[in-house]
Amino acid sequence: MTDEAARDPAALIATxxxxxxxxxxxxxxxxxxxxxxxxxxxxxxxxxDRAQILAANRDDVARAQAAQLSGAMLDRLTLTPxxxxxxxxGLEAVAALPDPVGTIIDxxxxxxxxxxxxxxxxLGVVGIIYxxxxxxxxxxxxxxxxxxxxxxxxxxxxASASNRALHACLLRGLEAAGLPAAAIQLVPTTDRAAVGAxxxxxxxxxxxxxxxxxxxxxxxxxxxxxxxxxxxxxxxHLYVDRAADPExxxxxxxxxxxxRTGVCGATETLLIDRAFANPRPIxxxxxxxxxxxxxxxxxxxxxxxxVPATAEDxxxxxxxxxLSVALVDGVEDAMRHIAAHGSHHTDAIVTEDAAxxxxxxxxxxxxxxxWNASTQFADGGEFGLGAEIGIATGRLHARGPVALEGLxxxxxxxxxxxxxxx
Amino acid sequence: MTDEAARDPAALIATxxxxxxxxxxxxxxxxxxxxxxxxxxxxxxxxxDRAQILAANRDDVARAQAAQLSGAMLDRLTLTPxxxxxxxxGLEAVAALPDPVGTIIDxxxxxxxxxxxxxxxxLGVVGIIYxxxxxxxxxxxxxxxxxxxxxxxxxxxxASASNRALHACLLRGLEAAGLPAAAIQLVPTTDRAAVGAxxxxxxxxxxxxxxxxxxxxxxxxxxxxxxxxxxxxxxxHLYVDRAADPExxxxxxxxxxxxRTGVCGATETLLIDRAFANPRPIxxxxxxxxxxxxxxxxxxxxxxxxVPATAEDxxxxxxxxxLSVALVDGVEDAMRHIAAHGSHHTDAIVTEDAAxxxxxxxxxxxxxxxWNASTQFADGGEFGLGAEIGIATGRLHARGPVALEGLxxxxxxxxxxxxxxx
Numbered sequence: 001m002t003d004e005a006a007r008d009p010a011a012l013i014a015t016x017x018x019x020x021x022x023x024x025x026x027x028x029x030x031x032x033x034x035x036x037x038x039x040x041x042x043x044x045x046x047x048x049d050r051a052q053i054l055a056a057n058r059d060d061v062a063r064a065q066a067a068q069l070s071g072a073m074l075d076r077l078t079l080t081p082x083x084x085x086x087x088x089x090g091l092e093a094v095a096a097l098p099d100p101v102g103t104i105i106d107x108x109x110x111x112x113x114x115x116x117x118x119x120x121x122x123l124g125v126v127g128i129i130y131x132x133x134x135x136x137x138x139x140x141x142x143x144x145x146x147x148x149x150x151x152x153x154x155x156x157x158x159a160s161a162s163n164r165a166l167h168a169c170l171l172r173g174l175e176a177a178g179l180p181a182a183a184i185q186l187v188p189t190t191d192r193a194a195v196g197a198x199x200x201x202x203x204x205x206x207x208x209x210x211x212x213x214x215x216x217x218x219x220x221x222x223x224x225x226x227x228x229x230x231x232x233x234x235x236x237h238l239y240v241d242r243a244a245d246p247e248x249x250x251x252x253x254x255x256x257x258x259x260r261t262g263v264c265g266a267t268e269t270l271l272i273d274r275a276f277a278n279p280r281p282i283x284x285x286x287x288x289x290x291x292x293x294x295x296x297x298x299x300x301x302x303x304x305x306x307v308p309a310t311a312e313d314x315x316x317x318x319x320x321x322x323l324s325v326a327l328v329d330g331v332e333d334a335m336r337h338i339a340a341h342g343s344h345h346t347d348a349i350v351t352e353d354a355a356x357x358x359x360x361x362x363x364x365x366x367x368x369x370x371w372n373a374s375t376q377f378a379d380g381g382e383f384g385l386g387a388e389i390g391i392a393t394g395r396l397h398a399r400g401p402v403a404l405e406g407l408x409x410x411x412x413x414x415x416x417x418x419x420x421x422x
Numbered sequence: 423m424t425d426e427a428a429r430d431p432a433a434l435i436a437t438x439x440x441x442x443x444x445x446x447x448x449x450x451x452x453x454x455x456x457x458x459x460x461x462x463x464x465x466x467x468x469x470x471d472r473a474q475i476l477a478a479n480r481d482d483v484a485r486a487q488a489a490q491l492s493g494a495m496l497d498r499l500t501l502t503p504x505x506x507x508x509x510x511x512g513l514e515a516v517a518a519l520p521d522p523v524g525t526i527i528d529x530x531x532x533x534x535x536x537x538x539x540x541x542x543x544x545l546g547v548v549g550i551i552y553x554x555x556x557x558x559x560x561x562x563x564x565x566x567x568x569x570x571x572x573x574x575x576x577x578x579x580x581a582s583a584s585n586r587a588l589h590a591c592l593l594r595g596l597e598a599a600g601l602p603a604a605a606i607q608l609v610p611t612t613d614r615a616a617v618g619a620x621x622x623x624x625x626x627x628x629x630x631x632x633x634x635x636x637x638x639x640x641x642x643x644x645x646x647x648x649x650x651x652x653x654x655x656x657x658x659h660l661y662v663d664r665a666a667d668p669e670x671x672x673x674x675x676x677x678x679x680x681x682r683t684g685v686c687g688a689t690e691t692l693l694i695d696r697a698f699a700n701p702r703p704i705x706x707x708x709x710x711x712x713x714x715x716x717x718x719x720x721x722x723x724x725x726x727x728x729v730p731a732t733a734e735d736x737x738x739x740x741x742x743x744x745l746s747v748a749l750v751d752g753v754e755d756a757m758r759h760i761a762a763h764g765s766h767h768t769d770a771i772v773t774e775d776a777a778x779x780x781x782x783x784x785x786x787x788x789x790x791x792x793w794n795a796s797t798q799f800a801d802g803g804e805f806g807l808g809a810e811i812g813i814a815t816g817r818l819h820a821r822g823p824v825a826l827e828g829l830x831x832x833x834x835x836x837x838x839x840x841x842x843x844x
Contacts, residue, residue, distance in 0.1 A: 399832055
């Protein structure tokens with residue numbers, strides 16, 4: 001970085017974007033084994049450099065403590081030997097994934113003899129904007145690079161020393177594999193204007209992926225002139241139908257809400273069919289499990305420990321041990337509630353009635369719809385994708401867990417023998 | 423439309439968006455035969471109403487003539503009996519296309535017994551903003567609806583009477599098939615603020631597709647808060663390699679440039695390998711065919727009727743009988759030129775050397791790359807897609823010709839038997 005670039009975020013991002021484009025050209029045709037070798041070597045570098053990474057992280061944590069950051073943020077920021085090993089293992093897992101680049105999506109031959117194929121190619125230059133978790137540097141950088149993209153990473157300022165230490169390991173991996181260093185670049189300034197420059201970098205950056213809280217994602221979506229692959233709220237519903245198995249409904253409700261309350265796949269609203277035989281055991285098990293219930297009046301009548309829900313509750317992603325609960329008149333009423341209040345992330349039904357279930361799966365307009373399974377399965381790993389860069393809640397390009405394939409696009413290859421168009 | 427809505431474009435679009443969402447819910451699970459029946463009935467209505475459509479169009483044309491619109495714009499605006507028949511036939515062709523909705527993209531079973539499938543579903547509510555061609559009302563409306571979407575059409579003010587007449591036929595088709603009228607709505611005002619309201623209608627409109635000239639597309643891209651599926655320039659290249667068959671190269675060059683000069687698949691720059699034996703016949707055939715050549719000095723030396731190209735020529739989409747021509751040092755130099763000046767639309771190589779061709783097909787980063795075929799094949803119909811709503815030049819979601827599949831997204835369906843996550 002020149003001094004001038006450091007002073008001018010737009011010039012800095014322009015320079016990084018040009019380097020990224022050149023690297024993307026190399027990566028687009030890089031063999032799978034080279035990309036995998038880079039990630040495996042980076043994992044080794046992380047294990048070798050564990051002490052330095054932890055020392056860098058201690059600096060970040062000390063600064064964060066001095067700045068009185070919240071406990072949750074400190075936890076996200078903190079690296080431990082086990083977390084570093086987790087990051088290294090994650091890199092090796094990504095290296096072992098099947099490479100989507102070059103896959104033929106479909107092919108055809110036209111009557112005039114033209115042979116067409118749609119071939120998967122990388123997206124190009126991927127910008128990733130994230131907050132306090134330093135592991136995103138490695139996780140997201142690795143996944144985007146393995147899909148053949150050049151990556152520009154912009155992490156949170158509170159994690160800058162940790163991010164630099166992890167990024168140095170990625171660079172050693174790229175070097176060991178003979179791939180360009182600009183394949184994974186880290187924005188070398190914590191100037192917030194650099195984020196604005198990335199969001200404005202149409203033509204230089206092909207897609208921006210925000211990884212973080214709702215505030216970050218909304219800012220990115222509002223300001224970006226570059227396409228955004230965004231993950232917004234998970235206001236997820238579990239609907240217990242009249243034909244639900246009571247014990248299954250209880251077990252799924254507990255898991256969907258309470259397994260981990262801070263993940264985007266956690267259920268935030270429980271809808272129970274009025275015709276369901278016995279809702280009380282579900283409600284009391286949730287409360288006994290430490291969950292606060294906010295219910296409609298009829299729910300509060302069933303379970304006196306529930307408190308009345310307000311209108312805002314139905315549109316709130318608690319990410320906490322809180323659940324809004326409503327009684328509904330069957331699957332149609334449940335779907336109406338989900339359409340009015342949901343966020344198109346993950347919604348589930350418990351029922352033994354296959355026709356009702358199939359109707360729910362067909363009609364609920366969410367990235368993931370589940371039957372007789374916990375909403376907490378909303379995860380790229382659980383879906384067999386090996387890793388994920390997020391759960392996309394938009395409708396374009398990729399929906400639900402986004403992994404390697406979601407980080408690619410395609411081109412049409414046409415092979416002829418001299419055809420001209422009439 | 424209430425009077426209030428007519429005065430307040432944002433309120434108008436909000437109301438139309440709500441109606442569209444309700445219609446989209448119905449369309450998402452509407453059977454293929456109902457959607458097809460609506461289009462076939464609309465085609466019949468257009469044939470029945472031919473006289474009224476032509477009368478409405480005469481009004482539009484008279485107003486356009488009074489406003490001294492250009493001849494090209496008048497031509498785009500004008501309907502004839504043959505053009506109306508073409509529109510009706512087009513509707514019937516879309517009705518006969520295979521329905522992508524409900525198609526299973528892939529499926530898997532997880533070790534815990536969860537069964538996953540990715541199922542194609544409509545995008546939702548599609549906004550289409552277009553200019554003076556009234557046929558877009560029917561073509562684009564039909565294609566988006568056949569893919570299960572509700573459509574909000576906003577045509578150019580100069581075509582408003584024609585658009586209303588064609589839209590009335592679409593409504594009769596929807597009614598005949600028992601589908602909601604709000605499946606295809608036409609914005610009932612030519613107030614330009616309605617376009618701004620559509621571009622701002624995040625949450626109401628899921629995707630905006632601009633159909634028109636560069637000015638329209640750039641405005642939409644700059645202002646939209648809704649995702650845009652855009653078709654920008656086709657600065658397409660034809661590269662004649664040293665190993666090209668001379669006669670094939672001549673025939674493809676003539677066709678790629680001159681078959682129709684105003685289409686986005688027309689070649690705008692010809693690159694000829696310096697090692698190609700005899701470029702003169704290609705250049706003179708182009709000039710004899712009525713094409714102006716703007717060349718590098720070595721091209722002007724080869725063909726004295728060529729004029730010197732300026733720097734701007736390499737980045738210009740002429741859409742006219744003008745061609746920029748450069749000599750290059752082999753495929754690598756050609757690809758460098760394309761990367762520097764192209765628009766990622768369609769680029770082609772003529773060569774008998776398969777290795778060179780495959781390198782070009784792999785490395786040129788365009789939606790369509792072609793070997794020994796004219797760039798003018800860049801068209802959904804020629805690709806066997808039956809119709810197209812445009813050629814997407816972005817990288818996300820859909821690339822190249824966009825037809826029914828490009829107007830859909832997918833959802834993940836998860837089927838379990840009580841699984842909870844550990």
